[in-house]
Amino acid sequence: xxxxxxxxxxxxxxxxxxxxxxxxxxxxxxxxxxxxxxxxxxxxxxxxxxxxxxxxxxxxxxxxxxxxxxxxxxxxxxxxxxxxxxxxxxxxxxxxxxxxxxxxxxxxxxxxxxxxxxxxx
Amino acid sequence: xxxxxxxxxxxxxxxxxxxxxxxxxxxxxxxxxxxxxxxxxxxxxxxxxxxxxxxxxxxxxxxxxxxxxxxxxxxxxxxxxxxxxxxxxxxxxxxxxxxxxxxxxxxxxx
Numbered sequence: 650x651x652x653x654x655x656x657x658x659x660x661x662x663x664x665x666x667x668x669x670x671x672x673x674x675x676x677x678x679x680x681x682x683x684x685x686x687x688x689x690x691x692x693x694x695x696x697x698x699x700x701x702x703x704x705x706x707x708x709x710x711x712x713x714x715x716x717x718x719x720x721x722x723x724x725x726x727x728x729x730x731x732x733x734x735x736x737x738x739x740x741x742x743x744x745x746x747x748x749x750x751x752x753x754x755x756x757x758x759x760x761x762x763x764x765x766x767x768x769x770x
Numbered sequence: 771x772x773x774x775x776x777x778x779x780x781x782x783x784x785x786x787x788x789x790x791x792x793x794x795x796x797x798x799x800x801x802x803x804x805x806x807x808x809x810x811x812x813x814x815x816x817x818x819x820x821x822x823x824x825x826x827x828x829x830x831x832x833x834x835x836x837x838x839x840x841x842x843x844x845x846x847x848x849x850x851x852x853x854x855x856x857x858x859x860x861x862x863x864x865x866x867x868x869x870x871x872x873x874x875x876x877x878x879x880x
Contacts, residue, residue, distance in 0.1 A: 694870075
């Protein structure tokens with residue numbers, strides 16, 4: 650299947666610093682990418698939809714000034730957690746949408762990256 | 771409001787003991803029902819997409835089915851390596867975003 654990568658896989662930072670997470674689609678172009686966060690033993694919660702060349706769409710309750718999303722190319726989206734605090738510690742996962750017809754697949758697929766574990770001290 | 775409910779929350783099986791996981795949903799205009807497997811500390815791994823009632827898809831020991839209100843993930847003769855959290859997700863409306871259920875944690879004992 651298609652591959653989505655994330656970097657870094659794990660990051661530890663001090664409170665008040667900013668952290669950037671990269672999400673890349675390695676073998677296909679993704680006009681739409683999604684950012685999720687997952688707390689321990691909980692399911693994935695959508696944070697925002699990232700559209701190439703336009704502003705991201707944030708879910709209700711997600712601070713757009715704190716979680717900056719940039720989708721500058723068809724294979725790269727970045728999430729920057731600004732002025733991180735301990736409560737931002739979580740598992741951040743990106744995904745890329747691949748339409749069935751465009752990707753030669755029989756059905757639409759959304760591929761996920763391996764995730765980034767953020768720990769804010 | 772689109773919603774996804776998975777049951778049971780956790781399931782423990784003996785190796786070879788077949789069972790089913792349930793995903794109940796409500797949606798205004800289904801545009802895909804997705805199943806994923808997630809191992810601890812990793813991103814979800816895509817399994818299936820289903821679109822219409824009556825549709826079935828299979829992959830090794832897994833078979834996914836869909837009705838107008840539910841989807842089932844049938845696991846036949848499971849092995850310990852099938853142990854994982856299985857997530858169901860719904861796509862409805864005009865966007866491509868997925869709404870996830872809380873998952874079923876499956877443990878298969880040898």
